[in-house]
Amino acid sequence: MTATKQKVTIKGRKDGLVFFMDDSCSFEELMADLREKIEHSHNQILSGPLIRVTIQLGKRYCSPEQMEQLTQVIRQKGNLVIHTIDSDVISKEEAYAEMLKARFSLEVRNVRNGQVIHFDGDLLLLGDVNPGAMITSTGSIFVLGHLRGIAHAGVNGDKQAIIAAASLEPTQLRIAGVISRPGEEWAEQKGSTEFAYLEEDKMIVAKMNHLMRVRPELGVKR
Numbered sequence: 001m002t003a004t005k006q007k008v009t010i011k012g013r014k015d016g017l018v019f020f021m022d023d024s025c026s027f028e029e030l031m032a033d034l035r036e037k038i039e040h041s042h043n044q045i046l047s048g049p050l051i052r053v054t055i056q057l058g059k060r061y062c063s064p065e066q067m068e069q070l071t072q073v074i075r076q077k078g079n080l081v082i083h084t085i086d087s088d089v090i091s092k093e094e095a096y097a098e099m100l101k102a103r104f105s106l107e108v109r110n111v112r113n114g115q116v117i118h119f120d121g122d123l124l125l126l127g128d129v130n131p132g133a134m135i136t137s138t139g140s141i142f143v144l145g146h147l148r149g150i151a152h153a154g155v156n157g158d159k160q161a162i163i164a165a166a167s168l169e170p171t172q173l174r175i176a177g178v179i180s181r182p183g184e185e186w187a188e189q190k191g192s193t194e195f196a197y198l199e200e201d202k203m204i205v206a207k208m209n210h211l212m213r214v215r216p217e218l219g220v221k222r
Helices: 027-040 064-074 092-103 208-214
Strands: 008-013 016-021 051-056 080-086 104-108 116-119 122-126 134-137 141-147 150-153 163-168 172-175 178-180 194-199 202-207
Touching: 008 027, 016 027, 027 064, 051 064, 064 080, 104 116, 122 134, 134 141, 141 150, 150 163, 172 194, 178 202, 194 208, 202 208
Parallel strands: 016 051, 051 080, 104 122, 116 134, 122 141, 134 150, 141 163, 150 172
Antiparallel strands: 008 016, 163 194, 172 178, 194 202
C-alpha cells in the first residue's frame, strides 16, 4: 500500500522550524494536514520555549485570506512565532517591475563618433548619437536627443521594434533586416520628433503623435 504524501513537512534547524507546504495539492488538503499536525501532534518540538517558524510555500500562491488562515492555525501553539514566509511566486506588480527591468535599458550619455554600443531589450537614451556613432538593440530605440548616427533596432529580427528620436537626422536607420538611408523616408522632416517603423517590410517615418495608432501595444501594461 502506497503511503499518502504529506502535505506539510516540519523540519528543525538551528534557528527554529521550517514548515514545507506541498504546492501541488489543494489548499483545503493543505489546511487539513496542517491542522492535524498542529492540533493533534504530540511532537515535543511543537511545545516548550518560543520557536521561530519559517513557512516555505514553494510555487503555491496564497491570497491574503488564505495566508491568514495558515498563520492562525500555526499560532494556536503559543510557542510558535512566525518569522518569515518564503514563496517562489511573485505578485503581478513584482512581475511587471521585473519585466520592465529586464526589458528597458536607461542610458544617460552622448554616443561619440566611432563608438558602437549594443543593448538587449528596449533602449532609452538620454543624450545624442553623433555622426559616426552606432547604437543597436534587440528591441526598440528611443533617443531623447539628436540621432545623427546609425541606429539599428530589432537586431534579432523583431519587426515590431521602432526607432524614435527627439531630433531624427540619422546617417542610417535599420529595423530588423530593413535598411533606410537619408534622402528616402525622412528627407523633408528636418529633424523633428518622429519615429520609424516597418509596414509590410517598408520603413516609414511618422510624427510622434501617430505612435499609439501604429504601435498601440507599447502603452499596454501586461
